Amino acid sequence: MTETTTSLVIFGASGDLASRKLVPALHGLHRKKRLDEGVRIVGFSRSQHSDEEFRERMKDAASDSPADLSAWDAFAERLFYVSGDSTVPDDFERLDHRLRELEGARANRIYYLAVAPKLYEPTVTHLGLKGMASEERGERRVVIEKPFGRDLESARRLNRAVRAVFKEKQIYRIDHYLGKETAQNILYFRFANTVFEPIWNRNYVDHVQITVAESVDVASRASFYDEIGVVRDMFQSHLLQLMTLVAMEPPYSFEADALRNEKAKVLSAVRSPDPRGLDGISVRGQYRGYLETEGVKASSRTATYAVLKLWIENWRWQGVPFYLRSGKALAGKHSEILVVFRRPPHSLFPLPPGARLRNNYLAICIQPDEGMHFRFEAKVPDTAAELRPIDMEFHYADDFNGIEIPPAYERLLVDALHGDPALFAREDEVELSWKIVDPVLHSFESENGPPLELYEVGTWGPKGAEELMARDGLGWLHGCGGH
Numbered sequence: 016m017t018e019t020t021t022s023l024v025i026f027g028a029s030g031d032l033a034s035r036k037l038v039p040a041l042h043g044l045h046r047k048k049r050l051d052e053g054v055r056i057v058g059f060s061r062s063q064h065s066d067e068e069f070r071e072r073m074k075d076a077a078s079d080s081p082a083d084l085s086a087w088d089a090f091a092e093r094l095f096y097v098s099g100d101s102t103v104p105d106d107f108e109r110l111d112h113r114l115r116e117l118e119g120a121r122a123n124r125i126y127y128l129a130v131a132p133k134l135y136e137p138t139v140t141h142l143g144l145k146g147m148a149s150e151e152r153g154e155r156r157v158v159i160e161k162p163f164g165r166d167l168e169s170a171r172r173l174n175r176a177v178r179a180v181f182k183e184k185q186i187y188r189i190d191h192y193l194g195k196e197t198a199q200n201i202l203y204f205r206f207a208n209t210v211f212e213p214i215w216n217r218n219y220v221d222h223v224q225i226t227v228a229e230s231v232d233v234a235s236r237a238s239f240y241d242e243i244g245v246v247r248d249m250f251q252s253h254l255l256q257l258m259t260l261v262a263m264e265p266p267y268s269f270e271a272d273a274l275r276n277e278k279a280k281v282l283s284a285v286r287s288p289d290p291r292g293l294d295g296i297s298v299r300g301q302y303r304g305y306l307e308t309e310g311v312k313a314s315s316r317t318a319t320y321a322v323l324k325l326w327i328e329n330w331r332w333q334g335v336p337f338y339l340r341s342g343k344a345l346a347g348k349h350s351e352i353l354v355v356f357r358r359p360p361h362s363l364f365p366l367p368p369g370a371r372l373r374n375n376y377l378a379i380c381i382q383p384d385e386g387m388h389f390r391f392e393a394k395v396p397d398t399a400a401e402l403r404p405i406d407m408e409f410h411y412a413d414d415f416n417g418i419e420i421p422p423a424y425e426r427l428l429v430d431a432l433h434g435d436p437a438l439f440a441r442e443d444e445v446e447l448s449w450k451i452v453d454p455v456l457h458s459f460e461s462e463n464g465p466p467l468e469l470y471e472v473g474t475w476g477p478k479g480a481e482e483l484m485a486r487d488g489l490g491w492l493h494g495c496g497g498h
């Protein structure tokens with residue numbers, strides 16, 4: 016009996032995501048011999064190309080990156096192309112026909128929706144109408160990119176439309192942050208060790224800071240970005256997902272539903288922000304010059320930066336604020352999570368007037384310079400009693416010398432191909448996340464939301480972000496070094 020092959024169909028194959036992330040990740044897997052022999056990749060989009068032209072285009076895109084192109088020719092033989100429109104039913108018939116020719120009798124299929132979000136629903140609906148979701152001739156899965164909806168209501172609608180065609184176990188809602196090694200390592204760090212878990216709660220943790228800062232501006236994605244802004248782009252997905260990994264209870268296993276049940280519990284426990292009272296808990300900013308970007312509306316009030324302070328109302332986290340911030344055009348690209356521990360209750364050591372003992376913290380460095388820093392106080396040698404903070408550091412580059420950190424998409428594509436949804440968001444997680452950010456979006460889009468503060472390109476964002484922390488007697492910490 017011949018082995019069942021798999022067709023990975025990329026809708027939106029001539030777009031940015033396919034050429035910059037998906038095909039290079041698949042090529043990377045091929046080079047490492049992690050892409051099963053029987054996997055073929057079929058691009059589908061409106062541009063007219065032959066298989067050969069598609070292969071050349073993808074090669075051009077992949078050669079922009081430093082990836083090793085040595086195995087390209089063998090990889091290219093896996094690539095095929097069908098031109099068609101996601102809104103035209105006949106084009107799905109042609110696609111299906113071509114797939115059947117390539118597949119022979121039986122094959123699994125993964126439909127990857129790397130198209131504009133407004134095309135998710137028509138694409139899925141046509142797959143259903145043309146019988147392409149039926150599992151008679153092999154397994155069928157669909158991978159859907161973010162943003163999944165633009166608010167709770169549209170996410171629910173989209174979930175209903177997708178669920179009308181595919182079962183939940185066939186649906187893979189992607190959040191590429193979950194594919195990052197350092198995000199996965201949060202779970203290994205917490206649950207493969209014993210030392211931190213006993214203090215990972217309100218008794219020892221003062222607050223948590225989650226920062227995803229980017230130096231890039233909105234560039235060529237301006238017209239898309241202007242419609243969504245930072246809260247939909249980053250908070251509803253990446254930041255809330257990172258928060259769940261930090262805050263969740265230990266799942267009983269690493270199996271998808273065990274894990275996702277615990278994440279959903281965290282999201283359910285987040286106190287819903289009151290849209291009338293966002294002043295003290297959120298900040299929104301826009302970088303200077305954003306309005307001059309081609310594709311941005313002249314009077315746009317879209318936020319390119321935001322802070323949100325959240326509470327998780329459960330036994331473990333009662334009273335511990337989680338500060339989330341993200342923005343574009345900032346002074347640097349860095350994503351980090353700081354778990355800041357409480358101060359010692361009493362100091363035995365003489366401190367300068369007005370000084371207090373500092374907090375210990377654990378910095379989880381998501382990127383760049385992946386690793387962890389643990390900060391604690393030490394006595395400075397040859398002084399009577401002077402204290403200084405010291406960092407104990409773990410860097411992937413030193414400790415896993417020679418092991419390259421793979422791009423997030425590699426791991427997620429392998430999981431989708433093998434049918435493991437653990438690192439993908441389930442229906443309830445997506446809706447619960449929208450439920451948290453919806454009031455913020457409403458407030459930001461209303462007349463009485465927090466003021467839209469301008470900030471200079473290349474800084475760490477608007478003044479209001481510092482003021483929000485200062486009101487709580489805190490400051491933003493850069494725990495992973497570098498600035």
Ligand code: BG6
Pocket residue numbers: 229248350
């Ligand atoms: C994407 C957002 O999901 O994540 C982009 O749409 C953002 O706006 C990107 O730039 C950041 O990803 P990374 O992996 O570079 O941190």
